[in-house]
Amino acid sequence: MSDPVDDARLGTRLVQAGRRAEWTGPVVNVPVWRSSTHLYADCADLARGRPNADGHFYYGRRGSPTHWALCDALSGLEPGAAGTLLYPSGLAAISGALLGLLNAGDVLLMSDNAYEPSRTLADKLLRPLGIETRWFDPLDLAAYEAAFCPRTKVVLLESPGSLTMEVCDVPALAAIARAHGAWSVLDNTWAGPTGFAALAHGVDASVLALTKHVGGHSDLMLGSVTASATVHDRLRERAQILGQVVSPDDAALALRGLRTMGLRLDRTTASALAIAEWLAGRSEVAQVLCPMLPGATGHDLWRRDFTGGCGLFSFVLRGRDVAARTRLIDALRLFGIGFSWGGYESLAIPLDPQRIRTASAWPKPGWDAADRLGVRLAIGLEDPADLIADLAQAFAVMDRA
Structure with a gap:
């Protein structure tokens, strides 16, 4: 008999x-198991050993029911998953996935819109280990396929890009990788498994910064990799060799956040879309980079492949300089200035992707060259009308100099 949860709708x-x-046991939530040592009944029990899989006590580094419950929950949200591994941050999950699949002499193809620390990882860690990284424009399928060589083993994708919000054709990119004998890894933090079924769209491993939507309260650092059967055991083995382990308290916070994530995403998605629509009508704004917005770049792919969104998007100022953008951001009263997103609070940061682009142009082809300075917004749970009013007064301050 199948588990009734398997056939339930997302909220359930x-x-x-x-x-x-x-x-x-008899309580609602999985208790927090804080334990480094797991005891055996006797020497015969020790000699028999225990299976190297979730659900079996062995040693604290292999997890406890608190960890296993979170892994089980995340795997259950991702059709086609063989299992989930936990890491102490989102970046640790990305590095764990790449170090788990690459060896010296291999080539990594990395999307040019990738999270900046992913690029730093390639330059400062993978390169000294003898792993070559080549960047590609995620919107240019022909150039992407031409970048493969016999040594290409992994492709790292990010869709939408967490700064410039490009939505790429993940199924096509993953299929090309598979045809060339390479694995595809997707940083799926923007939409998560509730908004984009990564493995069902052909990806081998889906990375989440659980710090963001799953945690949801800006008080947690955690990451995960949910993988298909083709790569799960290899990732698990290398994670254990590297001693990757997370706090059971953090796992419990992530489980707590998971229960309300659907409601929070519904709210932040609706608010972000309302604010994006308002920004699209402002004379100070040249571009709104929000794939959920009808008519925006990437919207057709978003509608085809995604079942949800989130509160993260960007916009580009029309012809303003750095000083004007600084006045705008500094004048915001309800938006904090900080790098994260997915929490309950709204945030804003300057957007300058040109310094970390290798294979794609910024500003985009067809844009006015003066329209290059952007702002990334992470919309939280505040009332969207208040956030719009805050942005309106900040625009007024921006042009008051």
Whole structure:
């Protein structure tokens, strides 16, 4: 008989996932198991050993019911998943996936819109280990396929890009990688498994910064890799060799956040779309980079492949200089200035992607060259009308100099 949760709708799965009776006992939530040492009954029990899989006590580094419940819940949200591995941050999850699949002499293809720390990882860690990284424009399928060589083993994708919001054709990119004998890894933090089913769209491993939407309260650092059967065991083995382990308290916070994630994403997505529509009508704004916005670049692919969005998007100022943008951001009263997103609070940061682009242009072809300075907004749970009013007064301050 199948588990009724497997056939349930998303809201029900978010509430029920990972709450196995053997882990929760008579309470609602899985208890927080703080333990480094797991005891054996006797020497015969020790000699028999225990399976190297979630759900079996062995040693604290292999996890406890608190960790297993989170892994089980995340895997259950991703059709086609063989399992999930936990890491102490989103970046640690990206590095864990890449170090788990690459060896000296291999070539990594990295999307040019990737998260900046991913690029730094390629330059400062993978290169000294003898792993070559080549960047590609995620919107140019022909150039992407031409970049493959016999040594290409992994492709790192990010869609939408967490700064400039390009939506790429993930199924096509993943299929090309597979045809060339390479694995595809997707940083899926923007939409997560509730908004984009990465493995069902052909990806081998889906990375999440659980710090963001899953945690949801800006008080947690955690990452995960949910993988298909083709790569899961290899990633698991290397994660254990590297001693990757996370706090059970952090796992419990992530489980708590997971239960309300659907409601929070619904709210931030709706608010972000309302604010994006308002920005699109402002004379100070040249471009709104929000794939959820009808008519925006990438909207057709977003509608085809995605089942949800989030509160993160960007916009480009029309012909303003750095001083004007600084006045705008500094004048915001309800937006904090900070690098994260996915929490309950709204944030804003300057957007200058040209310094980290290798294979794609910024400003985009067809734009006015003066329209190059952007702002990234992370929309939280505040009332969208208040956020719009805050942006309106900040625009007034921007042009008051």
